[in-house]
Amino acid sequence: MENRAVPRFWREIPQRYSIIGNQCGVCKKFYFPPRESCPFCRRKSIGKMETKKLKGKGTVVTYSIVHDAPDQFEGQAPYPIAIIELDEGPHLTAQIVDCNVDDIKIGMKVESTFRKIQEDGYMGAIYYGYKFKPVG
Amino acid sequence: MRDVAIIGTGVTKFGELWDKSFRQLITEAGSKAILEAGVSGTEIDALYVGSMGSGRFIGQEHIGALVADCSGFSHLHIPSTRIESACASGGLAVRQGYLSVASGINDIVVVGGIEKMTDVVGSEATNTLATVADQEWEAFFGATFPGLYAMIATKHMNDYGTTREQLAQVAVKNHANGALNPNAQFKREISIDAVINAPPVAYPLGMLDCSPVSDGAATVVLCAAEKAKKYIDNPVKIIASGQASDTLALHGRREICTFDSTVHAARMAYKQANLKPKDIDVAELHDSFTIAEILAIEDLGFVKKGDGGKAIDNKITTLDGELPVNTSGGLKAKGHPIGATGVAQIAEIVAQLQGTADQRQIKDAKIGLTHNIGGTGASCVVHILEAM
Numbered sequence: 001m002e003n004r005a006v007p008r009f010w011r012e013i014p015q016r017y018s019i020i021g022n023q024c025g026v027c028k029k030f031y032f033p034p035r036e037s038c039p040f041c042r043r044k045s046i047g048k049m050e051t052k053k054l055k056g057k058g059t060v061v062t063y064s065i066v067h068d069a070p071d072q073f074e075g076q077a078p079y080p081i082a083i084i085e086l087d088e089g090p091h092l093t094a095q096i097v098d099c100n101v102d103d104i105k106i107g108m109k110v111e112s113t114f115r116k117i118q119e120d121g122y123m124g125a126i127y128y129g130y131k132f133k134p135v136g
Numbered sequence: 137m138r139d140v141a142i143i144g145t146g147v148t149k150f151g152e153l154w155d156k157s158f159r160q161l162i163t164e165a166g167s168k169a170i171l172e173a174g175v176s177g178t179e180i181d182a183l184y185v186g187s188m189g190s191g192r193f194i195g196q197e198h199i200g201a202l203v204a205d206c207s208g209f210s211h212l213h214i215p216s217t218r219i220e221s222a223c224a225s226g227g228l229a230v231r232q233g234y235l236s237v238a239s240g241i242n243d244i245v246v247v248g249g250i251e252k253m254t255d256v257v258g259s260e261a262t263n264t265l266a267t268v269a270d271q272e273w274e275a276f277f278g279a280t281f282p283g284l285y286a287m288i289a290t291k292h293m294n295d296y297g298t299t300r301e302q303l304a305q306v307a308v309k310n311h312a313n314g315a316l317n318p319n320a321q322f323k324r325e326i327s328i329d330a331v332i333n334a335p336p337v338a339y340p341l342g343m344l345d346c347s348p349v350s351d352g353a354a355t356v357v358l359c360a361a362e363k364a365k366k367y368i369d370n371p372v373k374i375i376a377s378g379q380a381s382d383t384l385a386l387h388g389r390r391e392i393c394t395f396d397s398t399v400h401a402a403r404m405a406y407k408q409a410n411l412k413p414k415d416i417d418v419a420e421l422h423d424s425f426t427i428a429e430i431l432a433i434e435d436l437g438f439v440k441k442g443d444g445g446k447a448i449d450n451k452i453t454t455l456d457g458e459l460p461v462n463t464s465g466g467l468k469a470k471g472h473p474i475g476a477t478g479v480a481q482i483a484e485i486v487a488q489l490q491g492t493a494d495q496r497q498i499k500d501a502k503i504g505l506t507h508n509i510g511g512t513g514a515s516c517v518v519h520i521l522e523a524m
Contacts, residue, residue, distance in 0.1 A: 012272065033272075033273060061291070061387075061392060062287040062288070062290045062291035062294070062392055063287060063290055064283045064284075064286035064287045064289075064290055064338045064339050064340075064341075065336075065338065065339035066278060066279075066280055066283045066286075066338045067335070067336040067337055067338060067339070068262075068280065068282065068336075068337045068338065069278070069280065070259060070262065070263055070266065070275075070278075070280060071258075071259050071263075073278050076278070078336075078339075079278060081277070081278055081279050081280075081283050081287070081338075082287070083287055083386065083387045083392065084387075091387040091388065092273065092387055093270075093273060093274045093277055093279050093385065093386070093387045094277050095277060095278050106290070106291065106294050117276065117277060117278070118276075118278070127276070129276070129277065130277075131277075
């Protein structure tokens with residue numbers, strides 16, 4: 001991510017390390033990443049968004065295997081990437097690890113695991129966050 | 137709101153044009169369109185230019201002023217505005233020009249679109265393209281731009297039985313059309329086997345499912361419709377302009393296999409034109425990836441959701457089909473200089489409606505549609521054009 005100041009990354013540490021989202025105090029819908037307001041309750045939700053740690057369990061909605069990877073991921077390719085629906089409702093994008101790529105299926109149950117995501121070249125920062133692995 | 141017509145178009149060749157600079161490309165396209173329209177510099181009320189990523193591709197922002205300057209208009213001090221909406225920058229520039237003429241503020245505006253993508257090396261072009269996706273919550277975790285469209289393809293294949301061959305057929309058809317377009321980047325036909333066996337980019341998509349990295353520019357001249365025939369005999373009217381947005385990240389959508397931005401932009405356009413999908417004779421759709429054209433024919437209402445793959449099998453979208461799609465070769469074969477694409481789509485439909493599309497000409501085309509997507513469907517612009 002070329003020459004980005006470190007705060008751009010540490011500011012997101014709670015979300016990326018621990019899947020901290022939030023919940024609208026009005027309609028009770030969960031959000032990840034956390035939102036400033038609920039898109040459905042809008043002004044009624046301002047000041048009523050409650051921080052919540054999500055369980056990190058979910059289901060694969062769809063996936064792909066990335067072969068042509070950006071420089072920061074080159075050593076990892078080919079790697080699976082997926083859209084995951086968390087049990088609380090929000091969707092996110094993450095890599096799937098700890099399984100054979102041929103075993104990945106839509107509808108597969110997965111859980112989060114803390115991993116290295118990418119590194120900013122040989123001398124740059126190393127970034128961590130969530131990936132997902134099959135349950136059990 | 138008053139009617140708006142197109143009185144001139146200009147498109148450069150698309151491709152890896154190493155000997156041409158950003159300034160040369162936009163001036164070449166602009167000169168062609170302005171000469172065709174026969175307008176003089178002092179008649180031009182405003183300039184709009186669509187460019188997605190000039191800051192990263194050529195290290196130059198402030199494109200509005202640059203384009204006015206290199207086109208020779210700096211001494212006329214014409215208002216010049218740069219428009220950015222990812223891959224829909226060109227289509228949105230046309231819409232902004234259209235709105236300014238429709239409003240009565242301007243009589244004649246020139247709308248350009250450009251991208252000069254081959255002045256960067258290595259993975260910089262790919263990295264710049266990734267900025268149209270959600271950098272913090274998609275790209276950071278390893279999702280590439282083709283990877284996101286590939287996830288749509290995986291889901292479409294799973295939910296609707298769309299096949300790898302049907303995806304490949306989109307590229308085969310668009311290359312066949314591109315072979316007839318002198319400005320296309322790829323003027324050659326390809327086989328289904330070539331698409332399926334191409335190097336993998338992101339499963340299930342391979343290299344020949346993806347539009348290329350291209351240089352190129354396109355320009356159209358817009359004019360209040362009541363004055364259009366003063367300039368040319370066969371102006372083309374913009375009878376509708378629709379635009380819509382959606383979540384930046386693909387994972388935030390209501391539905392992975394529907395671009396709601398297309399659905400809403402199309403609804404706005406069909407309503408304004410008082411037309412239905414079946415009234416469209418020819419369409420230029422945003423086939424940045426093969427799956428994108430399948431999604432587009434569904435979301436625009438040409439076929440039922442899920443039937444996009446079958447429509448390809450049934451040859452509905454070929455040059456001699458019921459609804460020819462991407463007669464220009466589309467983004468896939470004509471090339472995809474990002475900011476130029478939406479403007480070049482308009483230019484192709486104008487050629488079809490004026491009957492000047494040569495070997496690609498669709499007989500008796502009266503009404504045409506353009507569809508320009510930004511990112512993975514976070515933005516969409518739809519225009520409907522009619523011969524005057």
